[in-house]
Amino acid sequence: MALPEALANRLTVPAIAAPMTSVSGPELVIAACRSGVVGSFPTHNAATTEKLDTWLRQIFAALIDHDGPTAPVAPNLVVHRTNTRLQADLDCLVRHGVELVITSVGSPKPVIAPLHAIGCRVFADVSSMAHAQRAIEAGADGLVLLTAGAGGQTGWANPFAFARAVRARYDGPIVLAGGITDGTSILAAQVLGVDLVYLGTRFIATSESLATDEYRTALIESTLDDVTLSTRVGGIPANLLASWLARDDRSAANQESSSGFEQDRLLRNRTAWSAGHSVAGVGAVTTVAELVQAITEQYERARDKLLPTLTESRPEARIDTYRPATTPGNQGRVTSSVAGTVDLNRPDSY
Ligand SMILES: Cc1cc2nc3c(=O)[nH]c(=O)nc-3n(C[C@H](O)[C@H](O)[C@H](O)COP(=O)(O)O)c2cc1C
Numbered sequence: 001m002a003l004p005e006a007l008a009n010r011l012t013v014p015a016i017a018a019p020m021t022s023v024s025g026p027e028l029v030i031a032a033c034r035s036g037v038v039g040s041f042p043t044h045n046a047a048t049t050e051k052l053d054t055w056l057r058q059i060f061a062a063l064i065d066h067d068g069p070t071a072p073v074a075p076n077l078v079v080h081r082t083n084t085r086l087q088a089d090l091d092c093l094v095r096h097g098v099e100l101v102i103t104s105v106g107s108p109k110p111v112i113a114p115l116h117a118i119g120c121r122v123f124a125d126v127s128s129m130a131h132a133q134r135a136i137e138a139g140a141d142g143l144v145l146l147t148a149g150a151g152g153q154t155g156w157a158n159p160f161a162f163a164r165a166v167r168a169r170y171d172g173p174i175v176l177a178g179g180i181t182d183g184t185s186i187l188a189a190q191v192l193g194v195d196l197v198y199l200g201t202r203f204i205a206t207s208e209s210l211a212t213d214e215y216r217t218a219l220i221e222s223t224l225d226d227v228t229l230s231t232r233v234g235g236i237p238a239n240l241l242a243s244w245l246a247r248d249d250r251s252a253a254n255q256e257s258s259s260g261f262e263q264d265r266l267l268r269n270r271t272a273w274s275a276g277h278s279v280a281g282v283g284a285v286t287t288v289a290e291l292v293q294a295i296t297e298q299y300e301r302a303r304d305k306l307l308p309t310l311t312e313s314r315p316e317a318r319i320d321t322y323r324p325a326t327t328p329g330n331q332g333r334v335t336s337s338v339a340g341t342v343d344l345n346r347p348d349s350y
Helices: 026-035 049-065 086-095 109-117 129-138 159-169 183-191 213-221 242-247 263-268 277-281 288-313
Strands: 015-017 038-042 073-078 100-104 121-126 142-146 174-177 196-199 227-230 238-241
Touching: 015 026, 015 288, 026 038, 026 049, 026 288, 038 100, 049 073, 049 086, 073 086, 086 109, 100 109, 109 121, 121 129, 129 142, 129 159, 142 159, 159 174, 183 196, 183 288, 213 242, 227 242, 238 242
Parallel strands: 015 038, 015 196, 038 073, 073 100, 100 121, 121 142, 142 174, 174 196
Antiparallel strands: 227 238
């Protein structure tokens, strides 16, 4: 597994409660970390850098008080040039000695050196092979693969193809974002060679999120077919609930955009109801702890169901030595935490 033990050992299930504008705040982060999933939030959810400082104090105080291990806190920095608070928020994260930061909407390069100087790992979100390459060259410690169907600002790549293409060239931690609906999806992601997953949409309908009740109800009532791609919110394609787009006032500021990402525009539209295809898994409002427990149980059930299936079809195989049929291209190697140890560096291994 590419995930450092210092991270992996503190997780109930290999997941991150993904950073979400206007949804993730201290309560959600604290509950996630206490439940054993990484708790993330965009720094811009705190109205000012001073407020961010207060949030971090609150979060760390609550986690220190917790009886038992807690998962890492991972603030999310929008590194796009239009984020006027980037330097101030970065300085604040450095002062707090955070252990993991997730960057989005741009190259992580400007923030890597100051964060590495305090021993903080930096995961960068990427939506193409070129972005992945750029992030690795900049010194990122892990990649978040934004794929088709993700909530918020989405990727377009197919998760199967993207995860395998990146894994064939990169042996560091990979996080898969988009379409992770339940524990079964997490197991499937691990088979692809992924170390961690993002769950965003699933956490919106928790009682600890900052979402309104109206938004939570809309999620419960929506199906996968109700998710629509639009550039209206931040200027780049994002997945939104059709019910929000239908009731939005369609003023000039809210029309589709071709000018690219603008942080101001994103924050002006912060009340948008965003959701990914994983909305299919939202059936009720629960606490974060209940959600994590349900996902963990699904994950364990899926694993217990899958293992005998694999060993039955290949009686001589044990799961920790399972290999797919050898082909001239893959030399019998496979990148998967289900499959066990593998050569992750070989471009021909997928
Ligand atoms: C309401 C909402 C707001 C989001 N805001 C952010 C954000 O501020 N920063 C970020 O990096 N990603 C943001 N995202 C994307 C999520 O971090 C994550 O990639 C996505 O939710 C994964 O797909 P899923 O929702 O299907 O789990 C947002 C997603 C949603 C649903």
